[in-house]
Amino acid sequence: AQTVTQSQPEMSVQEAETVTLSCTYDTSESNYYLFWYKQPPSRQMILVIRQEAYKQQNATENRFSVNFQKAAKSFSLKISDSQLGDTAMYFCAFMKPAQLTFGSGTQLTVLP
Amino acid sequence: EAGVTQFPSHSVIEKGQTVTLRCDPISGHDNLYWYRRVMGKEIKFLLHFVKESKQDESGMPNNRFLAERTGGTYSTLKVQPAELEDSGVYFCASSQWVNTEAFFGQGTRLTVV
Numbered sequence: 749a750q751t752v753t754q755s756q757p758e759m760s761v762q763e764a765e766t767v768t769l770s771c772t773y774d775t776s777e778s779n780y781y782l783f784w785y786k787q788p789p790s791r792q793m794i795l796v797i798r799q800e801a802y803k804q805q806n807a808t809e810n811r812f813s814v815n816f817q818k819a820a821k822s823f824s825l826k827i828s829d830s831q832l833g834d835t836a837m838y839f840c841a842f843m844k845p846a847q848l849t850f851g852s853g854t855q856l857t858v859l860p
Numbered sequence: 861e862a863g864v865t866q867f868p869s870h871s872v873i874e875k876g877q878t879v880t881l882r883c884d885p886i887s888g889h890d891n892l893y894w895y896r897r898v899m900g901k902e903i904k905f906l907l908h909f910v911k912e913s914k915q916d917e918s919g920m921p922n923n924r925f926l927a928e929r930t931g932g933t934y935s936t937l938k939v940q941p942a943e944l945e946d947s948g949v950y951f952c953a954s955s956q957w958v959n960t961e962a963f964f965g966q967g968t969r970l971t972v973v
Contacts, residue, residue, distance in 0.1 A: 752902075781959065792863070792966040793951065839903065846891060846958035847916065850903040 750775045750842050754851035761830045762859050768815075769825045769854045771840030777801075781843040782816065784825045785850075786836040793839070799823065830858045862886065864965035866952050872971045878940040881968045885934070885954030892935050893955075893962060894927060898948040906950075909935060910958075942972045 751774045761767035773782070784796040799807045799816050806814050811831075815824045827834055835858045840851040867882045885892045894906040906925070907917040911932035920927070924943070929935040939946055949969050953962040 783961075785964070793964040795961050795963075798961065843959075846893070846908050846955070847905045847919075848893075848895070848903075848962065849905070850895075852902050 750777070750844060750849045752840055752842050752849050752851040754838075754840050754854050756854045757852070758855045758857070760857040760859055761827075763830055763832060765830055766826060766828045767830055767856065769827075769838050769840075769856065771823045771825070771851055773821050773823065773840070773842050773849075775821070775842060775844070777844055781845075782814075782823045783841045783843065783848070784812070784814070784823075785839045785841060786834075787839065788833075788836040796838070797825065827856075832858050832860060834858050864952055864954050864963050866950075866965035866968050868968060869966065870969045870971075872973060873942055875944055875972055876941045878938065879942055879970060881937045881939075881950055881952075881970070883935045883937070883952030883954075883965060885952070886963055889954035889956050889963075890932070891955045891958055891962075892929060893953040894935070894937055895951040895953065896948050897951070897967075898945070903951065906937075939970075942970075944972050946970060947972045 753772045780801045782799045785793045787793040797809045811828045813826045837853045839853050841848045865884045892909040897903045905919040908915045909929045926938045949967045951967045952965045955962040
């Protein structure tokens with residue numbers, strides 16, 4: 749069975765600064781996908797970024813990037829130039845088709 | 861394009877009653893998933909439909925939960941009879957393929973009192 753661990757229940761960052769959210773996972777699978785989802789207050793969960801395990805290059809989506817360390821089973825999310833709209837619960841998730849395993853989430857607050 | 865929609869957004873019922881949650885996936889998405897987050901715990905997988913067929917229902921907690929997807933379009937999740945521990949947020953998601961992004965609905969917050 750897969751497990752996903754997010755060790756930071758809450759984090760805060762000043763607007764325009766950079767923050768990194770950590771995520772580790774455990775699996776015996778060799779081919780899988782990793783995701784970061786965000787859930788703003790009272791809104792639905794949306795995909796932030798996706799990483800295929802077979803790709804060595806770290807995924808990047810605008811201000812969001814990941815540091816994927818397959819051997820260490822680590823998948824951290826870096827948010828650059830943080831904006832107030834980034835305030836949300838962030839979930840790291842592992843996918844073995846077609847089931848997602850989520851971490852417990854990190855509540856990120858961007859401070860003005 | 862409409863996203864995944866769930867009804868109702870909130871439901872408060874008494875222990876022993878029945879509740880039915882509904883999910884309308886994105887049009888054309890054959891894959892539909894149900895997840896739930898019990899207070900203070902992780903989001904957990906419940907089941908996966910491919911069209912109208914249950915592909916994986918390994919996460920269903922017990923036989924008080926019944927999911928259907930007649931005609932391969934919308935899905936319902938019925939809890940009968942509801943227990944206090946069923947309280948939580950129930951998420952529905954859909955995807956075009958099993959390896960692609962799952963789009964989530966806003967969730968149904970169920971409170972059993």
